[in-house]
Amino acid sequence: MKYNRCLLCVLLMAIPRVIIAAEYFQFQVIDAESRRGIPLVELETVNQILFVTDSNGIAAINEPGLMNLEVYFFVRSHGYEFPADGFGFKGKKIKVTPGGKAVLEMKRVNLAERLYRVTGEGIYRDSLLSGAAIPIVQPVLNGRVLGSDSVVNAKFNNRMYWFWGDTKKPSYPLGNFSVPGAVSDLPGQGGLPIQQGVNLNYFLDQNGLAKKTCDMPGTGPTWIDGLVAIRDEQGNERLFAKYVKIKDLLTVYERGLVEFNDELKAFEKREVFDFNAPLYPVGHPVKYEMSGDEYILFGLAAPLIRVPANPADLADLKQYETYSYLKPGTKAENWIVDRNAEGQLRYKWRKQIPPLTSELEEKLIQQGQLTKQEQYFQLRDIETKERVEIQNSSVAWNTYRGKWTMIGLQKFGTSVLGEIWYSEAASPLGPWKWARKIVTHDKYSFYNPKQHPLFARENGRLIYFEGTYTALFSGNEVKTPRYDYNQIMYQLDLSDPRLAADLFEK
Template structure:
């Protein structure tokens, strides 16, 4: 088997047509029964536990010598999709397997969001290459020598899209780039692919061809960034900034500050080390928002409740950061003071030097009898069950189709073991966020840190796009999906779906 594979790759290098090589493989494509699009991340397992996982075209290339020229049963499963069960409860199909043959299987999508493709890692279109299927992207099997990348941030800068990731692994050793690899892509319609087809990522590379470190801040441990934002200076020039943190141990931050991207060197440069005890600083996925005739950047994890004027000087000055809150300035942990008006109603204002509201903080206020459950800011509930949903982090964007602000949010770990993804909408990025609908879930697998992509929304926002990190981390699942684990997967959500009817969110 190894000899045959080596021979095939050698023939590819020598220019032998892919069609000849494809004759050695049996192609199974699994498609969405509604959209007819190939489904990535479908597991096809034989009776003797040989596992194949479909690529981003929904294709699995089968070349098992002992199973050729006979009927083979494949168990079929995929997160958020269903395959019909037989009388014994088995979900699968018996297929006549032969070299060069093809079969198509259909699955019903249960998730509201449709899985489109994998953006990072090795072998994104491996099986399509082996079976001579059409491939939309320029680097279908290995790009920047990246095998896996943690959470993404991205932004439009100088009319292109800049992408940056967390910890990233390479082929040569389990430890890789822990200092923010990056890439650039062209916008759809301006040299870039239509987003429903894929993204051609051009990584910033080091001298060895690896995705290079773009934010190598001094000090032990990884460097992570978030709060990635582009603002204009007084001369009208676009400038890109992010908050960096230095990490020790598992998840403990010990330093944070502001970095600016040098587009000539393709690296972030330190601009400011923040006071680590300051309660307000850039965090999460930023939102640009105009209030009272002034442009602001909103930051936040669960909800964007922190604001700062949209200019470089303000970004670097934590004294200019404010949060939307009813807590009194000067309040300290465990001794928060709640501001109320003459009638006893909570008085929300933009306040400096105040800890941002969180669901955990509000629970403590309730325990201290300073707040009632009906007064909580965080009141998001499941449209179906009416149960409260706690959001770990989210990505908020304006949507023209809805005329509302849309949230793609990760359910908080502890309230949802796997961190399921929810959709909500509101008249303001500040909320109130009343109702949510679950749009993505996984079976014993995590999918975290969702990033909505308003840059790529289609049909005036009817179709929106988001991605997240697919990983066994935090799931308790010790069986990691080959090639997909610890990588980014893109989803499409159709806001015309009647299960997402606008009136449901206005109750």
């Protein structure tokens, strides 16, 4: 009898969802190759009613004036194509009925496949309305987070810890500007397979909002990067990050080191760095062994900064070095290039000089100290042979390739801060010679990509990365509902012949 009551409760709870689903037309758009639903497909009617597919590729439609009619939908999505008719219109006429379903296919142009949205409201809203299966526990609102900027994450205490930049909330246009965070179980250890999604458990405040985990004193937002878990002399695992304080939107006026207190679910200040120091943790860190010692590599366009992998040295900027051909002791406006007796650039690990950048190398070329052929930054498009200038990147070892892989954001391109490239090299220090574009957007930004090597599948054949999808900096005044200012996950298959290993060895 008790079992029957429980079964009845389950059935009664399911009835409202069945009733709701019967009212909606389920429109799903799938990848013609993988057969998986495509998130972020825009379906627009002739009178500009816009529907956007959720992370299952589903749009639930219940528009009173259009039900039981044949309705034409324009179909478009970043990195995907839909065939045009004789008039050049890209779309499809569909009979929209309550409880009905339709499936459309799109051809993927991007090499990387868009999988799902990680953050924000309504990740599986349309699936919920139309009665489709949902993989994550919180499909519509989690931690009251509407949008989040720029992810960093690290494995710590055998779980994955996630932190973001500025975050929007439902109750006011200004949200959490002091680093919200969450934790998730690892795949195979209670967590979802990465291709299905991530169940984020946000650290919450007393009001049920994603809490401020790095509320450093001072005006303006607090941001973190360089998140890394390392062990101290006693063998204890500890989680550190670099913090910065921001004013006037993008001006950094303080930086230092913080450590995460797992009991308080908050970062605590450990060090305020000398603001004039040329070397400090930045970007997405990489652990790398050299001459039997473990180091942490940092950097933006490439990981050219190193520090021994221990808490004491991490906090001491005097221990930081950069891989460079610049002579120490020279000044910013008069750098001197170090060469050997044969006139070749002498690369060494050096202290108290800034890391190489493309801007710095351009100045050296103008001064006659460097030729274009000698530049460190020589990354080129495999197809066009044109230079590809990377703004920031995420580098990781890949077993499938036996190489270090880079997922990088192009500084300038056809889509401002919206183009992502893949490259590989024998060392995290490079040389990074060739790259192929794997993601592009139509006048929309997709920045600060983060590769997730821990989630790689099939010995690294399938790799995963995410980035921030936002109209910010793009010049596009039309923001995608629900998706704007959020993180989107992608999968890249390294067995794709367009990514053949020999292409990167030319």
